[in-house]
Amino acid sequence: MLPVNIYGPDGKREVLAIFGEGSSVSIMETGVANLIAAKSDVHPLTLQWYDDKMVTECVHGKKFNLPEQSLRKENFDNLKDMPILNYYRAKPDSFGVNPLPQKIESDEENRARSNLQQTTRKMGHQYEVGLLWKEYPPKLPESIHGGKAFVDSGKNNGRRRRVSCAFPDAVSTIINTHYVDDLVASFNEAEEAVRICQEIFRINRHAGFELRNFISNYREVEEIMNQQPTSPEREADSMFHRVPQGVLNRTRAPTKRKLLRIVMAEFDPFETWESEIEWDNILPMELGRKWLQWWQEINSMKQFTIPRCSSQHVANMGKVEVHMFVDASQVAFAAVGYLRALHEGNVDVSFVMGKPRTAPTKLMSIPRLELQSAVLGTCLFKLFQESHELTIERAVFWSDSPTVLQWIHSSQRKYKAFVGHSISEILTSTAPYQWRWVPTAQNTADAATRPSCPPIFDINNRWVKGPDFLMYHEQYWPTLTLQPEGVVPEEITTEAILLVQPCNSVIHFSIFGSFSKLRRTAAWVLRAASLFRKQPNSEVNPSTSLSVTEIDAAENMICKLVQRECCASEISNLAAERKLSKRSSLYKLSPYVDESGVLRQSGRIDEAAYLPYQARRPILLPPEHAVSALVVKDVHERNHHQNIAVTINAIRQRY
Template identity: 30%
Template sequence: MIQKLWLSRSGWDNDLEKALQDEWQNYRSSLTELEKIKITRWFSYTSTACKMELHGFCDASIKAYAAVVHLVVTNKSGSRQISLVAAKSKVAPIKTISLPRLELSGAALLAKLTRPMICVLKIMNWSEVRAWTDSQIVLAWLQGHPSKWTTVVANRTAEIHHLLGKNIWRHVPSKQNPADCASRGVLPLELPNLDLWWRGPEWLSIPEQFWPNRATCESTDEEVRKSATCNSTLTNDHLDNNILGLQNRLSTFTKLIRVTSYVRRFMSVIKKVKHGGSFITATEFNASVFTWIRIVQGHHFAHEIFQLQKRKVINGNSSLSKLGNFLDENGILRMTGRLYHSELNYNERFPIILPDKSPFVRLLLEKVHRETLHGGAQLMLNVLNRNYWIIGARNQIRQVIHKCITCYKERAAVQTQ
């Protein structure tokens, strides 16, 4: 009834529909029948009991999911006394959820409800605890490892395994499940005489060999986690959108290149290509640096690289149009100029072009700043120009120096008397 009122979306000052008004009045008038219900608060198991058993039942419907726990006390004479210990129900979410997931939520609710009772009643033997559900899919989920299922199912099954384990779960027919009364709802007029709710199914009062047979849990394909396929080609097209975020998650340039080197080594293992020993070699390190340069250039200079591949020249309003540039044999964008005829090494004559405001460039500048022992802007620029040509390099270098904590402390004015 409460769920219907909520779903009607009626305001506090709005009148309800006639059908809802009549249903609410009937429900309200029947609440007086609850005064006739008397619940025993004492379980006589201390003196004459020789065995105690906890039986938990769970069920779910499109309206709600519920759990109920019964205590079965076997006396020395062999008679079995059944008592309702606790019960709990929750309204099903407004968002549509599959019935198996609701059944699993009911099982998780039962696990949370039963675990404290095991400690309070000091039941040390798990063979005296039983959990019952009428869902074969839930039983199949509980018998499998949580990693096999999707995230929602895996989280709930892992929680149930932690609280109760997976070996105490059994199947009960729906008509003999006491939790069905709470999940589907009963009127207060029917509740006092509902023996299934108060005493549980009839077979609880007889020996275990006459209980429902433990149904075999067949495997299910529902909610199976899909295995992710790994693409072993390290190219801009496949990694541009995924690997760029790695620049912001790693704190130093060296760590970024080392992580990339291990990724490349993993891919070489997939391709069955031999690699070096356990340590990263200089060749692997340099190859990872060039990989990142291609990724960064492909992200920031995609249009310019396309023009160089097609027309051999960059046109338009690009910041690179005034620079002499070309693509080397490795597909890296380099700058050329008056140093072409000098006797400097290849990287100094044709430095690699890098963009400004890139996390990769920021990590590179911080690395050079530390290697130059927190050198100034001119020293850092001279070191960088041996291999790279960074657009707007001076502004980026000043920002790195300004944010350096060590340099900030050294620049602090000494107090005088």
């Protein structure tokens, strides 16, 4: 008996079901069927027990007069670790499935629940809870997910209800914006930020956690929060504090170790890892020159700022759109997103997020790299949706690759695995009509796919500002009519057509001089095959001589091989219960395939019940085949070379 979910017009219900290994039908009580509004006919049910006990009832969820039974799970190896209760002389009161009264819990879960109830106590504004998995002797479980769930349900539920009533905004901020031990939140007003942060501070302090080192882009908020007695003044920290000042001031060249200590904080723009320079050697002159240019531009990044407020129109309930641009080259592929807000004829376009990635070291075609950038743009859009509470009325994805757009808009899915899986990932979160074409000159993601040394930090570049056409009405946006010939032929999977030519039989019948030798050879082969496939408990004839049954089985196998070699189409039609063509040579013989797969003749001679089955239903063999000649020769010799009439009569007794 196991818990299962059943579905119906009224939804899903969790019930208990009895599974039988040999069951061929599913039975449900009327009461359970009513829970999900399932409608079906009522049929009588007959239950037969041992000692010839039998009960016949209609399946209405009634009680059945079933015998008593007992279960002790320790007697079954496969049930020892299952959350099943032992029972003794229990009498089943119903058959089928019953509504699940409560969730089945393991012994570890029951022990954790008991420890939680017995050890939880309130100490001031905090709670003390014993070890949920504690037992004697101590034994740690493989997983503490059950204990964590109990802590959440036992400690948090009661306290959360009280805290949620007092500080609803603070609780919502903690639940939605807390990441490990960091709290990252945004607010519309400075007063709101101070109020909610102070409430969050109180909630965490009551639980024994002290929040400190508040950082804000609004100086007044930061000063107010850091004036708390438990929040020391924040100290400035640098990402490159371990690098010598002489290197940072460009008064001396760095070593490979010091250079990578800086650049690997982001990525390696110089591909130093490919060089053969030792770690503590001074960089070559050419690489040192690139480093000086790069570091000088990095220092200018301090003046690079991006407005935190996307648009004032968002707060005014304006129309919000997200536009994602994707592009790729042999060096990198990237995606960048912009927020387009419209309100009373005013349009604001603001940078939201961007993500460049270096191209794989393994050479890939440009269409595939463009497809990877489309996947990256889809992932960024999903991240934006999960991270913002804005109501997005429209999302548009832009690419300058007609090939990728053709793949996404194509209704045929005959692509290779890489392309097919990428398209599937894209279409899981987006629709084909959301993807549009943009010229390369207006594709802002193109800026991240072209390497520049040193990098240029300019707040007026198109990566930050976005394309100009987004400021205008949609009728002025770029368009392109996709053509079918835009598909890359090598990315389409070719359908393989295999032509199978029927070969000769696996047995060369012409090498045998007698039908008797052919039968015995085939019988020995069949016995060998049985020995090779022998199961541990199967029985195989250990005798050194062949039995009559083995010889008959070999003869049937020979006849089937001959028939499939010469009458394959007729056998196929008969197996599919189709009529034979009148042009077939077997049409007038009323052929059929018996239970052994042998093709036989049927006719009015079936009325002669006194004749043996072989004579009334003879096996059909082609007249010109080598096996037919061996059969005639064998019968002629066994009849001591008598005349033709005697030989034909003897053959007709079986063939």
